[in-house]
Amino acid sequence: MPFTYEYERPSLTVDCVVFGLDETDLKVILIERGVPPFQGKWALPGGFVKPSEPLEEAARRELQEETGIEQAFLEQLFTFGDKDRDPRGWTVTVAYYALVKLSDHRIQATTDASDAKWFPVAAIPALAFDHEKIFRVALERLRGKVRYQPIGFELLPEKFTLTQLQKLYETILRQDLDKRNFRKKILSMGLLLDTNETQQDVAHRAARLYRFDRHRYEELRQKGFNFEV
Amino acid sequence: MPFTYEYERPSLTVDCVVFGLDETDLKVILIERGVPPFQGKWALPGGFVKPSEPLEEAARRELQEETGIEQAFLEQLFTFGDKDRDPRGWTVTVAYYALVKLSDHRIQATTDASDAKWFPVAAIPALAFDHEKIFRVALERLRGKVRYQPIGFELLPEKFTLTQLQKLYETILRQDLDKRNFRKKILSMGLLLDTNETQQDVAHRAARLYRFDRHRYEELRQKGFNFEV
DNA sequence: TCAAAAGTGTTAACCATACACCCATGC
């Protein structure tokens, strides 16, 4: 037992709320715990921060180790330190939320890490620790932020149709949007690059594929432009 | 040395960026450090979290102990855990930002805690640890949030004039606003209660005093209303 | 030829902006 301190210190963990989007649902990835406490229960991916490890790096590492996810938009969410959140004692967790392109990660997450599974946000099981609370805070943050920051694109493939984008907002915000007005607004921002490609293998008229222009967004943002859906 | 652990653990601290507003400036309170490290340097008020102490409670306690401030709007800002932020070793800090009514606190902070002083945000001295970074993040957060959440009122006395409110936004956002348009917009939200009182002892026509109607704001917010200046 | 989704314009209501003068008060 080599680590001795004059004052009591907390354990430090990171936890990640990873969102993905498929054709019908907004989903979150959960891990079935193999060890106590809460053995057999579902939990957010996460774990202990290594000594002097940057927090975001720890979050990325745990994500990789537990779900196989390597590329993700990741942002700090909130730090939870309440007394009884971990039965093992004083444990503080820095929570992150992540947005991934489900099209890329769907397979990995259910094969490499066989105990990881995607759940629709409307059907989350009982979770270990205070992870339900963390999940709720993350969902609230996502719903609030997606409106006025262009983070929704992180949930779509590189190339996407306007209908996919519209459905994304409809799913996350739980409200229908008018197709014509949505297209007008989005296109008028000048943030989408037309790839001049179209969908393949669809049983109807193929839609144009667009790409989000990050570089242009940065330019506009610096000039005071505010993204808003 | 009674606390021994199998794995290395970080020290845990809280730090507070406390904003106040006077006639001319947005200000932040700083503490002159009396002990190493960074003895003699200015720093954000803050200190070690006690075992199992809720994080927000720790922030409020440190604020009280170091500045005498007891009533403040307090919100978690960000958690900083980079390797070299504290020369004593691995130290993670949960940063908060606070908004106080300077009219109430101006005296306390410069008497009770004689080493606490208010600095205009445009003239912050070199700070201890990574506190400059924390301060910048806090200022950015305040500027972003004040536009679309009614937190500005936390910086004003209970009863305030429309001109005071307008000046608040002009100071924080660093841009001038049109008086007539500002009044129209603010009053049309229906969030201000006319106290039917007026300023006293002013050498010109006395302005009406208003009060922010928190209750009404909650009602409207639940119906989907979005505050925006 | 049918089904399924893509794509497209106009109008009316509302909201944001720009802008200048009179009013009340204390000194």
Place this chain on the structure above:
DNA sequence: GCATGGGTGTATGGTTAACACTTTTGA
């Protein structure tokens, strides 16, 4: 009576919201 800030209205342009049909494609 003058200096200081308080308080007020209108017109214009731009933005948002409501709304329905035609086009393309593959099966």
